[in-house]
Amino acid sequence: xxxxxxxxxxxxxxxxxxxxxxxxxxxxxxxxxxxxxxxxxxxxxxxxxxxxxxxxxxxxxxxxxxxxxxxxxxxxxxxxxxxxxxxxxxxxxxxxxxxxxxxxxxxxxxxxxxxxxxxxxxxxxxxxxxxxxxxxxxxxxxxxxxxxxxxxxxxxxxxxxxxxxxxxxxxxxxxxxxxxxxxxxxxxxxxxxxxxxxxxxxxxxxxxxxxxxxxxxxxxxxxxxxxxxxxxxxxxx
Amino acid sequence: xxxxxxxxxxxxxxxxxxxxxxxxxxxxxxxxxxxxxxxxxxxxxxxxxxxxxxxxxxxxxxxxxxxxxxxxxxxxxxxxxxxxxxxxxxxxxxxxxxxxxxxxxxxxxxxxxxxxxxxxxxxxxxxxxxxxxxxxxxxxxxxxxxxxxxxxxxxxxxxxxxxxxxxxxxxxxxxxxxxxxxxxxxxxxxxxxxxxxxxxxxxxxxxxxxxxxxxxxxxxxxxxxxxxxxxxxxxxxxxxxxxxxx
Numbered sequence: 001x002x003x004x005x006x007x008x009x010x011x012x013x014x015x016x017x018x019x020x021x022x023x024x025x026x027x028x029x030x031x032x033x034x035x036x037x038x039x040x041x042x043x044x045x046x047x048x049x050x051x052x053x054x055x056x057x058x059x060x061x062x063x064x065x066x067x068x069x070x071x072x073x074x075x076x077x078x079x080x081x082x083x084x085x086x087x088x089x090x091x092x093x094x095x096x097x098x099x100x101x102x103x104x105x106x107x108x109x110x111x112x113x114x115x116x117x118x119x120x121x122x123x124x125x126x127x128x129x130x131x132x133x134x135x136x137x138x139x140x141x142x143x144x145x146x147x148x149x150x151x152x153x154x155x156x157x158x159x160x161x162x163x164x165x166x167x168x169x170x171x172x173x174x175x176x177x178x179x180x181x182x183x184x185x186x187x188x189x190x191x192x193x194x195x196x197x198x199x200x201x202x203x204x205x206x207x208x209x210x211x212x213x214x215x216x217x218x219x220x221x222x223x224x225x226x227x228x229x230x231x232x233x234x235x236x237x
Numbered sequence: 238x239x240x241x242x243x244x245x246x247x248x249x250x251x252x253x254x255x256x257x258x259x260x261x262x263x264x265x266x267x268x269x270x271x272x273x274x275x276x277x278x279x280x281x282x283x284x285x286x287x288x289x290x291x292x293x294x295x296x297x298x299x300x301x302x303x304x305x306x307x308x309x310x311x312x313x314x315x316x317x318x319x320x321x322x323x324x325x326x327x328x329x330x331x332x333x334x335x336x337x338x339x340x341x342x343x344x345x346x347x348x349x350x351x352x353x354x355x356x357x358x359x360x361x362x363x364x365x366x367x368x369x370x371x372x373x374x375x376x377x378x379x380x381x382x383x384x385x386x387x388x389x390x391x392x393x394x395x396x397x398x399x400x401x402x403x404x405x406x407x408x409x410x411x412x413x414x415x416x417x418x419x420x421x422x423x424x425x426x427x428x429x430x431x432x433x434x435x436x437x438x439x440x441x442x443x444x445x446x447x448x449x450x451x452x453x454x455x456x457x458x459x460x461x462x463x464x465x466x467x468x469x470x471x472x473x474x475x476x477x478x479x480x481x482x483x
Binding site for chain 1 (some may be wrong): 283286288311312315316318319320322323324326327328329332336337339340362366380381384
């Protein structure tokens with residue numbers, strides 16, 4: 001059952017997933033914390049099978065947990081320093097943890113269920129009437145490359161860090177802080193140039209290669225209505 | 238098919254990479270472009286693919302001339318670069334192969350047939366991150382061939398491949414040759430390539446120093462930083478690299 005969730009979510013129209021993320025994201029800060037918690041649970045249930053089928057999925061979820069804990073910790077410390085009673089500070093930190101987790105789970109669900117190209121095309125489709133077809137495909141390409149570059153950046157960063165620790169085991173925090181960003185930027189600079197050549201070499205530098213071919217099905221209608229109803233209900237409750 | 242006339246090229250940052258390269262490549266031939274590291278092979282491949290514009294001289298590919306017709310040249314040629322990760326833009330094998338194509342039944346069937354030819358059909362729905370290095374290289378090659386180019390340019394296709402991967406790459410080159418595709422393959426190592434090529438072009442520090450059938454140039458390649466194949470050095474001429482080749 002759970003294994004069937006991942007392909008089902010992936011097959012939904014990217015425009016639906018993007019629209020839900022764009023509407024639900026800001027709403028997560030407006031709805032009650034109980035509903036935000038409910039959203040986080042539902043999103044986690046969807047994300048789990050999606051993450052399982054991706055090599056970097058579990059790592060991304062772990063990074064998310066660390067990120068939430070970091071901000072929760074910072075909030076508790078800052079609230080305590082400004083004289084907020086500990087009980088209230090803890091409640092506010094819990095509130096933040098729930099909303100932030102839900103928001104990050106929403107972003108991760110979108111990223112793991114929709115390819116960079118599909119997201120780029122969905123955005124281009126949405127803005128095409130405003131900016132015109134010629135600019136829309138450039139936007140789609142830019143966005144697809146930007147999303148495509150994120151895992152490349154992460155892997156370059158990991159490789160550079162590993163290399164520095166092997167080649168310069170005696171270096172301290174500040175020395176690493178100087179070397180690692182420089183090396184990553186140098187590496188990425190070369191990669192962006194080659195990436196540009198690769199895009200042109202594959203004939204993807206034209207509007208015809210970025211024409212959206214979305215198919216809006218009955219399932220998309222169903223989930224669009226369900227999502228809309230839930231968001232309205234949560235806002236009104 | 239391809240005619241390079243006194244090609245010069247310098248990157249905007251300065252320093253001439255290619256100077257006075259004149260070369261003619263026949264239709265349906267397989268040409269080996271060899272040279273030591275930094276000799277200008279990749280730059281020449283990018284020029285032939287229409288990705289760069291020569292700073293001097295001209296490139297004529299099937300009637301299209303650069304400078305001027307780079308876009309048309311790009312539509313005729315496909316360059317497969319060394320770094321597969323940068324060329325794969327789709328999230329799955331399916332999405333990457335169908336990139337730039339209308340998602341019709343015919344296009345999907347053609348992509349599936351290509352995936353099958355490259356033993357990638359089983360990976361059709363898999364995330365591309367799960368592919369091995371060799372599979373990623375094959376995916377790039379499959380995507381390039383799916384565009385039905387008139388000229389296929391392969392930049393160091395054997396680098397980083399294990400023995401089975403090299404055998405498979407050779408099989409693909411042989412099949413392309415039988416299908417009448419014009420191919421240019423760059424390499425710094427002649428060993429696994431020399432028995433397949435019709436002609437060799439040798440670059441040294443941005444200059445074309447040797448060109449012609451392998452038999453006519455192999456005695457002179459060592460002076461330009463290229464090691465002749467073992468069989469040639471042992472006096473056996475050019476022998477098949479692998480007995481399993483069709």
